[in-house]
Amino acid sequence: MSAVPRQAADGVGRYRLGIDIGGTFTDFSLLDEVTGELSSFKSPTVPDDPGRGVLDGLRALVTERGFDLQAIDYLVHGTTIAINTVIQRNGASLGLLVTAGFGDLLEIQRLRLASPVNFTATRPLPLIPRYRVGEVTERILSDGTVDTALDREELLREATRLVEREGAEALVVSFVNAYRTPAHEAEARKVLAERFPGLHVTCSHEVWPQIREYERTMVAIMSAYVRPRVDQYLGQLERELGGVGVRVPLYITKSNGGVTTARDARQATAETMLSGPASGVIGATSVCVRAGYRDLITFDMGGTSADIALVRDGRPVYSTDETVGDFPIVIPVVGVSSIGAGGGSIAWLDPVGVLKVGPRSAGADPGPACYGRGATEPALSDAFLLCGFLNPDNFVGGRLRLHPDRSALAMRPLGEALGLDLDATAEAVIEVATANMYAAFSNVLARHGLDPRDFALVAFGGAGPIEAT
CATH class of the missing domain: 3.40.50 (Rossmann fold)
Structure with missing residues (x-):
C-alpha cells in the first residue's frame, strides 16, 4: 500500500508511526512520507507492563528497519488500558x-x-x-x-x-x-x-x-476508576519515549475515532475506553473508501477477541448504547460489538461435555501451546496451525516459530474426551468458534435491520483474514 509522499530534509520528520496494544501482540505501523511505503511490525505484548512491550517492540522495529527515532514526525497510540481495567476490575x-x-x-x-x-x-x-x-x-x-x-x-x-x-x-x-x-x-x-x-x-x-x-x-x-492506571501508563510512556529519542508529542486515539494529546487523555479517561477497537474501524474505512467501497462490515480478530463494526456510506456507525465490561457507556463511540473469541481463546468442555471456545484467553504469556512457552491447554491458534492455516516457519514475519507438536500435545486430551482424532478435534474447535461468531454477527445485523449482502466484509487483525475465509 502507498500514500502520497512528501519531501523531507535529511530524514527529519520523515515517518508517521501508529502503535496499538492488543491482548497478545503490540502492532506498529510505520509510514515513510518520502517514499510512501507503509510497513508493519509485531511484538509480543507484556501484560504486566504494556509500556515495556511498546519500548521493546520499538527498539526491535528500529533494529529491523534501521531508522532514527528522531525522524518520527507523528506518533499516535491506540490503548486498551482503560477497558482492560474495567473488565479486570483492578x-x-x-x-x-x-x-x-x-x-x-x-x-x-x-x-x-x-x-x-x-x-x-x-x-x-x-x-x-x-x-x-x-x-x-x-x-x-x-x-x-x-x-x-x-x-x-x-x-x-x-x-x-x-x-x-x-x-x-x-x-x-x-x-x-x-x-x-x-x-x-x-x-x-x-x-x-x-x-x-x-x-x-x-x-x-x-x-x-x-x-x-x-x-x-x-x-x-x-472515568475515575481507570484514571490512576491510565495516568500512570501514559505518563511513564511519554517519559520513556522521550528517553529513547522520540521528540514529537504522543497522541491517543479516542473512542469516537478522533485523537487527543496524551496529556488530555490522562484527564478525560472515559474517552479512551474503546480507543484500540475504534482505531481499526477508522483505518479500515479510510482504506476502503479510497478503494471505492462505502458500505462495510469491519471484522477485527486478534489474539483475545473478535469485534465487528458497521460503516454506512463511508462513515462509521456511532452509538451511545455500548457496554464496557458489565456497564453502559453512553458517550458517543464508534459502534464496536464483541462477537467472539480470538486466536488465543482456550478450547474447553463444559460440565456436560459440550465443546466451548473462549472467553478465557492464553494471552501473550504463555500464549497458545504452539508458541512453545509451556502452555498445556489448546487454543484456537493451535487449531488453525493443525489445520494448515498457519505457516509455522513464517509466523509474525518469521520472528516466532510455531510448534505443531506442542499444539497436538495440547489438543489430544480434548479429542479423547470428545471421541475424535486430532484433525477432527482441531476442525471442531474452529467450527465452534466460527458458529458462535456467526450467531453474534447475525444478531448485530438484525438489530440494525441490515442485509449482509449489501456490505463488503473487511477482515483485519492477526486472525481476522484466516477466520473470514
Missing part, C-alpha cells in the same frame, strides 16, 4: 457521593436484566460497593431550579467517612439533575478541595452532562 478504590435517597443507585441499576428468562440471573456487582456510597442532602428539580440547598456539613461528614474510614482513593460526585444545573456539584468540588487537597474528585456534569442518572453516574465512575 481500578481505583472510589467513594461515591449522591443525593440523599439515591444511595442504592448502583445496586438498582436498570429494571431490565441481561437474561430475563434466566431465573438465577443476577445484576453485575457495582464498581463501588454500597458501603462506599454516601448520601448528601441537596435537591435540584428537573427544570434546574434549586429545591434544597447543599448541606455542606453533611457533605464533609460523608466524604470524611469514605476517605478516612472506608479507604476511598478518589471521590465521584453525582447529584440528581446535575446535568441541568451543576451548581451543587461545583460547590461540592470546591468544599472537598479545601478539606482534602490533592484528592481527585470527579463530577458527573464535567464528564457527561446528560439525562439518565444511572448512566451519567456510571460514565463518571468509570
Whole structure:
C-alpha cells in the first residue's frame, strides 16, 4: 500500500508511526512520507507492563528497519488500558457521593436484566460497593431550579467517612439533575478541595452532562476508576519515549475515532475506553473508501477477541448504547460489538461435555501451546496451525516459530474426551468458534435491520483474514 509522499530534509520528520496494544501482540505501523511505503511490525505484548512491550517492540522495529527515532514526525497510540481495567476490575478504590435517597443507585441499576428468562440471573456487582456510597442532602428539580440547598456539613461528614474510614482513593460526585444545573456539584468540588487537597474528585456534569442518572453516574465512575492506571501508563510512556529519542508529542486515539494529546487523555479517561477497537474501524474505512467501497462490515480478530463494526456510506456507525465490561457507556463511540473469541481463546468442555471456545484467553504469556512457552491447554491458534492455516516457519514475519507438536500435545486430551482424532478435534474447535461468531454477527445485523449482502466484509487483525475465509 502507498500514500502520497512528501519531501523531507535529511530524514527529519520523515515517518508517521501508529502503535496499538492488543491482548497478545503490540502492532506498529510505520509510514515513510518520502517514499510512501507503509510497513508493519509485531511484538509480543507484556501484560504486566504494556509500556515495556511498546519500548521493546520499538527498539526491535528500529533494529529491523534501521531508522532514527528522531525522524518520527507523528506518533499516535491506540490503548486498551482503560477497558482492560474495567473488565479486570483492578481500578481505583472510589467513594461515591449522591443525593440523599439515591444511595442504592448502583445496586438498582436498570429494571431490565441481561437474561430475563434466566431465573438465577443476577445484576453485575457495582464498581463501588454500597458501603462506599454516601448520601448528601441537596435537591435540584428537573427544570434546574434549586429545591434544597447543599448541606455542606453533611457533605464533609460523608466524604470524611469514605476517605478516612472506608479507604476511598478518589471521590465521584453525582447529584440528581446535575446535568441541568451543576451548581451543587461545583460547590461540592470546591468544599472537598479545601478539606482534602490533592484528592481527585470527579463530577458527573464535567464528564457527561446528560439525562439518565444511572448512566451519567456510571460514565463518571468509570472515568475515575481507570484514571490512576491510565495516568500512570501514559505518563511513564511519554517519559520513556522521550528517553529513547522520540521528540514529537504522543497522541491517543479516542473512542469516537478522533485523537487527543496524551496529556488530555490522562484527564478525560472515559474517552479512551474503546480507543484500540475504534482505531481499526477508522483505518479500515479510510482504506476502503479510497478503494471505492462505502458500505462495510469491519471484522477485527486478534489474539483475545473478535469485534465487528458497521460503516454506512463511508462513515462509521456511532452509538451511545455500548457496554464496557458489565456497564453502559453512553458517550458517543464508534459502534464496536464483541462477537467472539480470538486466536488465543482456550478450547474447553463444559460440565456436560459440550465443546466451548473462549472467553478465557492464553494471552501473550504463555500464549497458545504452539508458541512453545509451556502452555498445556489448546487454543484456537493451535487449531488453525493443525489445520494448515498457519505457516509455522513464517509466523509474525518469521520472528516466532510455531510448534505443531506442542499444539497436538495440547489438543489430544480434548479429542479423547470428545471421541475424535486430532484433525477432527482441531476442525471442531474452529467450527465452534466460527458458529458462535456467526450467531453474534447475525444478531448485530438484525438489530440494525441490515442485509449482509449489501456490505463488503473487511477482515483485519492477526486472525481476522484466516477466520473470514
